[in-house]
Amino acid sequence: MAGSDLVLTGVTKRFGAFTAVDDLDLTVPQGSFFALLGPSGCGKTTTLRMVAGLEEPTAGSIRLGADDITTLRPYRRPVNTVFQSYALFPHLTIFENVAFGLRRTGAKKVKPQVEEMLELVELGQYGGRKPTQLSGGQQQRVALARALINRPQVLLLDEPLGALDLKLRRQMQIELKRIQTDVGITFVHVTHDQEEAMTMADTIAVMNSGVIEQMGSPAELYEHPSTTFVSNFLGQSNLVAATVVEKDEDHLLLDVEGSRLVAPLARAAALTGRVWVGVRPEKVFLAHTGSETDDGSNVLRGAVVTDVSFVGVSTQYLARLPWGQELMVFEQNTGARLSFRTGDQVDLHWMPAHTFLLDAAQDATAGVEREVAE
Amino acid sequence: MSVSAAHLGGGEQQQAAAVEPPQKRGVTGYILLLPGALWLTIFFLVPTITLVSTSLYDPAGSVETGYSMTWHWQNYVDGIRDYGVQFGRSLVYALLATVACILLGYPLAYAIAFKSGRWKNLMLVLVIAPFFTSFLVRTLSWQLLLGDNGFLVETLKTLQLLGPDGHLLATPFAVVTGLTYNFLPFMVLPLYASLEKIDPRLVEAGHDLYASPFTAFRKITLPLSMPGLVAGTLLTFIPAAGDYINAELLGTPTTRMIGNEIQDLFGAGAYPVAAALSVTLMAVIVAMVFLYVRRAGTEELV
Numbered sequence: 201m202a203g204s205d206l207v208l209t210g211v212t213k214r215f216g217a218f219t220a221v222d223d224l225d226l227t228v229p230q231g232s233f234f235a236l237l238g239p240s241g242c243g244k245t246t247t248l249r250m251v252a253g254l255e256e257p258t259a260g261s262i263r264l265g266a267d268d269i270t271t272l273r274p275y276r277r278p279v280n281t282v283f284q285s286y287a288l289f290p291h292l293t294i295f296e297n298v299a300f301g302l303r304r305t306g307a308k309k310v311k312p313q314v315e316e317m318l319e320l321v322e323l324g325q326y327g328g329r330k331p332t333q334l335s336g337g338q339q340q341r342v343a344l345a346r347a348l349i350n351r352p353q354v355l356l357l358d359e360p361l362g363a364l365d366l367k368l369r370r371q372m373q374i375e376l377k378r379i380q381t382d383v384g385i386t387f388v389h390v391t392h393d394q395e396e397a398m399t400m401a402d403t404i405a406v407m408n409s410g411v412i413e414q415m416g417s418p419a420e421l422y423e424h425p426s427t428t429f430v431s432n433f434l435g436q437s438n439l440v441a442a443t444v445v446e447k448d449e450d451h452l453l454l455d456v457e458g459s460r461l462v463a464p465l466a467r468a469a470a471l472t473g474r475v476w477v478g479v480r481p482e483k484v485f486l487a488h489t490g491s492e493t494d495d496g497s498n499v500l501r502g503a504v505v506t507d508v509s510f511v512g513v514s515t516q517y518l519a520r521l522p523w524g525q526e527l528m529v530f531e532q533n534t535g536a537r538l539s540f541r542t543g544d545q546v547d548l549h550w551m552p553a554h555t556f557l558l559d560a561a562q563d564a565t566a567g568v569e570r571e572v573a574e
Numbered sequence: 575m576s577v578s579a580a581h582l583g584g585g586e587q588q589q590a591a592a593v594e595p596p597q598k599r600g601v602t603g604y605i606l607l608l609p610g611a612l613w614l615t616i617f618f619l620v621p622t623i624t625l626v627s628t629s630l631y632d633p634a635g636s637v638e639t640g641y642s643m644t645w646h647w648q649n650y651v652d653g654i655r656d657y658g659v660q661f662g663r664s665l666v667y668a669l670l671a672t673v674a675c676i677l678l679g680y681p682l683a684y685a686i687a688f689k690s691g692r693w694k695n696l697m698l699v700l701v702i703a704p705f706f707t708s709f710l711v712r713t714l715s716w717q718l719l720l721g722d723n724g725f726l727v728e729t730l731k732t733l734q735l736l737g738p739d740g741h742l743l744a745t746p747f748a749v750v751t752g753l754t755y756n757f758l759p760f761m762v763l764p765l766y767a768s769l770e771k772i773d774p775r776l777v778e779a780g781h782d783l784y785a786s787p788f789t790a791f792r793k794i795t796l797p798l799s800m801p802g803l804v805a806g807t808l809l810t811f812i813p814a815a816g817d818y819i820n821a822e823l824l825g826t827p828t829t830r831m832i833g834n835e836i837q838d839l840f841g842a843g844a845y846p847v848a849a850a851l852s853v854t855l856m857a858v859i860v861a862m863v864f865l866y867v868r869r870a871g872t873e874e875l876v
């Protein structure tokens with residue numbers, strides 16, 4: 201098992217004229233928990249299917265350790281999949297579903313292994329049932345058990361927790377993470393839930409329309425988004441149009457409708473001309489207009505609070521800037537902060553270190569989720 | 575395949591029964607049942623009773639003098655004694671034809687369901703196409719096909735596959751071939767319906783779990799197509815066992831099936847024995863079907 205990284209090189213998949221996956225380069229280190237995150241239809245399932253061998257790439261190669269598995273038949277790959285649609289065998293009992301892979305490889309002591317696995321996914325009592333007699337969430341756990349029991353080198357999980365309610369999903373996330381750490385199998389976990397990707401994965405690849413926009417650790421992606429899509433898809437961002445006016449050794453000086461802002465060079469994905477200035481909503485503070493702010497803060501003055509929503513741990517404000525753009529501000533409800541009401545005149549300020557710059561050629565609304573349903 | 579509450583684990587079933595209030599059924603269900611029940615009573619139940627009672631009439635009677643009910647069970651014994659050979663032959667021919675239908679029909683249904691792409695509808699129409707002409711005409715045309723001067727016999731003789739004085743027509747082969755041909759669509763259609771419902775992603779899941787194409791077929795596709803296979807087998811075997819047209823038109827006196835004998839007996843006015851044979855055939859088929867369905871393990875079918 202040593203050194204069996206999963207490496208995708210220049211992998212492309214076309215369906216007719218439509219390119220579902222475009223020139224994908226990806227390295228998933230052995231034993232890592234890798235999340236493939238992206239909106240619906242961006243090619244996540246297609247990518248997994250190519251790794252599983254259920255779809256042949258139009259171009260490119262897939263390697264597992266030293267072996268080129270690009271065209272290897274799926275049943276010869278040490279790879280198992282938890283399918284998005286579960287694909288449980290309706291004519292077999294839960295027990296036999298889970299035992300399916302072991303029976304094919306002629307494993308010994310199938311019964312205790314299956315029982316242990318069913319216990320692990322909390323379905324010990326259900327071994328004798330047929331899949332249609334289980335709830336969606338239970339079926340999903342069977343699909344997980346059926347793949348996991350084979351201890352593949354790579355486990356592909358296609359939205360394996362999508363059908364679970366929030367509580368069970370959290371529980372299974374922790375469980376999955378624990379299993380992964382215990383058995384040391386490489387997990388490639390597909391999801392469009394950014395929170396799930398961030399809590400579970402060592403590495404996240406953000407995918408959009410068949411290409412990988414950015415790859416890195418959750419903190420890296422969150423703090424240093426390199427595209428507007430990533431900045432909006434992973435958490436939320438305020439993006440304001442600005443022009444670079446000056447540049448010194450580690451800072452850029454910017455102009456936003458007459459206000460001067462500073463951004464660290466290290467967090468700039470664009471260095472000259474028109475740029476997007478980005479800041480996360482929780483990094484921004486509100487103050488009554490005209491009041492003193494810390495020296496060196498980035499300040500945008502003369503905004504009006506247009507919306508206040510109290511969500512328990514925090515209060516979420518919308519503040520309209522003089523030129524009409526609305527920014528989001530999340531204030532923690534620590535009790536130490538002032539609270540504001542709709543119509544209040546406010547200034548927005550934040551630390552330059554929390555400022556990032558993106559290429560103005562990109563769409564500022566790329567990756568914005570429409571009404572997060574949950 | 576629908577899984578009804580009846581398949582729940584035994585313990586659970588009792589629990590459910592204890593908890594759930596008895597289901598309330600309106601009269602609507604009965605009203606909907608009425609036309610069908612009426613139809614069955616008139617056209618199935620009444621003839622069956624008539625048939626069974628006829629089988630117990632005194633065989634000394636005739637159409638002119640009438641028959642009297644004497645509970646003459648001997649009719650059954652006589653029937654089996656005189657026509658046991660034809661009886662056995664019918665079952666063997668029907669079995670051979672059914673096996674041939676499976677061997678020919680399964681690959682065909684599989685191809686239509688999974689490999690035909692946009693030709694699917696055309697292929698289905700072609701399977702049904704023979705029904706546009708009558709059963710009789712189609713069987714008669716097999717006489718031409720298998721005839722001694724037909725191209726088939728000539729070709730086989732040229733290829734040395736058939737001896738110089740070999741025949742195809744008027745052989746058991748011709749009868750079984752005719753049966754196979756005539757009942758093939760009844761095998762293909764239910765099989766197709768069953769196969770077509772199978773989610774190809776299940777087969778993919780099988781491949782993902784180390785099943786080779788052959789194993790995936792054996793463990794996934796085949797079991798999931800069982801309802802179609804069972805239905806097709808019944809729809810082929812049952813009418814084939816009672817068929818007399820094929821043996822009549824393509825066979826000889828030595829290939830006569832029980833259907834021919836029953837037909838002749840009825841024609842000759844020997845109603846009681848003919849009826850006794852019919853009832854026996856029915857009973858044997860029902861018993862075989864029952865055993866078969868039990869063995870095939872598709873309780874979901876019924």
Ligand SMILES: Nc1ncnc2c1ncn2[C@@H]1O[C@H](COP(=O)(O)OP(=O)(O)OP(=O)(O)O)[C@@H](O)[C@H]1O
Nearest residue numbers: 215218220239240241242243244245246247284392
């Ligand atoms: N067999 C196919 N033929 C044609 N187009 C396909 C095929 N499979 C997928 N596609 C297209 O490729 C694109 C990517 O599909 P894919 O299933 O990989 O999306 P996804 O990222 O898994 O989305 P979701 O989150 O909704 O599951 C989609 O636009 C889809 O319509």
Ligand SMILES: [Mg+2]
Nearest residue numbers: 244245284358
């Ligand atoms: Mg998908």
